[in-house]
Structures are given as structure tokens and as C-alpha cells.
Amino acid sequence: xxxxxxxxxxxxxxxxxxxxxxxxxxxxxxxxxxxxxxxxxxxxxxxxxxxxxxxxxxxxxxxxxxxxxxxxxxxxxxxxxxxxxxxxxxxxxxxxx
Numbered sequence: 001x002x003x004x005x006x007x008x009x010x011x012x013x014x015x016x017x018x019x020x021x022x023x024x025x026x027x028x029x030x031x032x033x034x035x036x037x038x039x040x041x042x043x044x045x046x047x048x049x050x051x052x053x054x055x056x057x058x059x060x061x062x063x064x065x066x067x068x069x070x071x072x073x074x075x076x077x078x079x080x081x082x083x084x085x086x087x088x089x090x091x092x093x094x095x096x097x
Contacts, residue, residue, distance in 0.1 A: 002026070013037060042094060 005028060008014045013034035019025040030038070055063060 008034070038091065039094065042091065 005014060005016060005026070009016055011033075012031055015029045015031055017027045017029070019027045055066075058066065
């Protein structure tokens with residue numbers, strides 16, 4: 001994971017700090033620059049109905065299978081909390097309208 005986060009940290013999009021509750025983990029915080037960049041990207045794709053692709057025709061089971069394969073490909077093994085977080089992800093204080 002650090003390999004994926006390092007470029008974002010070097011570009012000033014995120015800050016990494018120690019997680020005092022779980023020493024093996026890092027706390028990732030988005031910076032003002034990261035938030036501004038994310039908002040610009042989201043503004044550009046906001047009107048695109050099928051970004052990055054249309055998953056509305058998939059059943060919950062099909063979506064779960066798709067995500068399970070994606071996790072397997074990436075070698076990531078997460079619990080149901082991760083799946084829920086991924087499917088319900090929203091950027092705080094962003095106007096999706």
C-alpha cells in the first residue's frame with residue numbers, strides 16, 4: 001500500500017502519519033491540494049453517467065463477484081466492511097448534483 005501512497009504524498013496530495021491504535025497501519029489524510037485536485041477531477045466527470053463504467057445493470061451479487069475478483073487480482077483480502085465502504089463511498093462536502 002505504501003508503494004501506492006508514496007507518489008501521492010510526494011506530490012502533496014496526502015499526508016501520512018502514524019496510527020497510534022494500530023502501529024502496523026498509517027493514517028492517511030488528504031491535504032488541501034489533494035482535496036482541490038479531487039474536486040476538479042470530480043467536476044469533470046460529474047456529468048458523465050457511466051464513469052468509469054456503468055455498473056447499474058449489475059445485481060448486488062454480480063457487483064460483489066466483480067469486486068471479489070478485483071481484490072483477488074490485487075492480492076487484497078478485506079472484510080465486508082471494506083466492500084460496504086467501497087460501494088457506499090462518498091466525498092464529504094461534495095455537491096453531487
